Amino acid sequence: MRSKSEIEAVAPSHDETRQLLLEAAGEVFAEAGFRNATVREICRRAGANIAAVNYHFGDKEQLYSEVLRYSHGKMLEKYPALLGLPAEAPPEKKLHAFVLSLLLRIFDTGPTSWHGRLMAREMIEPTAALDSLVEERIRPMSIQLGQIVGEILNRPPTDEGVRMCAFSVVSQCTFYKHCSPVMERLFPKQPDMDPVAIGHIADHVTKFSLAALKSFVEKKR
Amino acid sequence: MRSKSEIEAVAPSHDETRQLLLEAAGEVFAEAGFRNATVREICRRAGANIAAVNYHFGDKEQLYSEVLRYSHGKMLEKYPALLGLPAEAPPEKKLHAFVLSLLLRIFDTGPTSWHGRLMAREMIEPTAALDSLVEERIRPMSIQLGQIVGEILNRPPTDEGVRMCAFSVVSQCTFYKHCSPVMERLFPKQPDMDPVAIGHIADHVTKFSLAALKSFVEKKR
DNA sequence: TGACGTGTCAAACAAATGTTTGAATCTTGT
């Protein structure tokens, strides 16, 4: 009769294989993208048999869908959209919280550090999963940012100018992940994206954006 | 004895096969990315035999390298970095020209319309070609933007604050391509990226950025 | 005309990949 730890080391049991596959798939999909990720590599990392993907998820595509859903859920759990700020907080504070939480999600370290990279890939090469992801996760965030910007500009969130400004804000956040291979080559001495650096960028993006937004308010009076 | 146009319709000649491969490869690589693009599809579109890629370019990877070099060169030819503005022009005008030319390159229509998409892909999934592309093309542009921003802020281009602000400017431009699948789903009624829309975005990005930059000047005195 | 170099071709090759299959093993409940 082997001890519990020996059993775990030898063979995963119950829903554990499913979870191991999810985690391993996240990594591999982030590194290689959907098409280039191989079921064999995912199963190798998960310590599972090749047929496990079909058994637990149906096929590779459904595994991918599950991974997207899972990772986005995990990230929003860890870093809620406004990091716990109440709706009545000043819009400037809310903008900073929105920016910081987005950056934290993108540059998360630890078991789900592949999230940011996976999202960046999905943007460039959308799969069938993007439709539901946009509706479930991205649109709510887009609406929220629109409300914050609209509050600062004292305009409805659906206003064209509000929308353009919201794009100007969110683009500054996503940039650091999308262009990181170029950035690493342009500025090899830039420090790692640790929480201090992330906070610094969030401060800059907020400051830059607020200054710009304030000028849009003045112009419109 | 067939006429000239009949010969062209039947079989490409001289360096024409090489050129057809370059163009077709640009399209396919932009659509599918380097790894997923197949030599068979490229040759099918070019009307060439499978072995032509190895004959003219050595292998798939060298073809890709050539395509990147070719397309970037074509774009800079068509839309020079400052669209012909002299170095003594006001920095505000130079900033607008930089932004507009970058957007025009990214959203070019016509035979090399795949350029923007190809560049977005290369950012996310760098190949060996990115190193030389960064040195030959991207770094000069980065230096130029640093100079423009430095001129506005009255600081050296290598200043940390100048660099952060330059990122804030360029990120607003690349965003529209990187996130276009999401944007199409969030706002399905947005108009196409015609020259009018591109000009509108360039105006907005310049205005937003100038307002922000002006506030950085004031703070530093 | 013959030699040489360039360019094209179809077939072959070796490797990789997601999915399927039937057998074996494990787990749970009676």
Next chain:
DNA sequence: ACAAGATTCAAACATTTGTTTGACACGTCA
């Protein structure tokens, strides 16, 4: 202990892909 369902396994399958190969066609030059 046995039955039933769940889970895992190795092998097989069918398809795809970049590269190679040797033959052929074409153009140029002495």
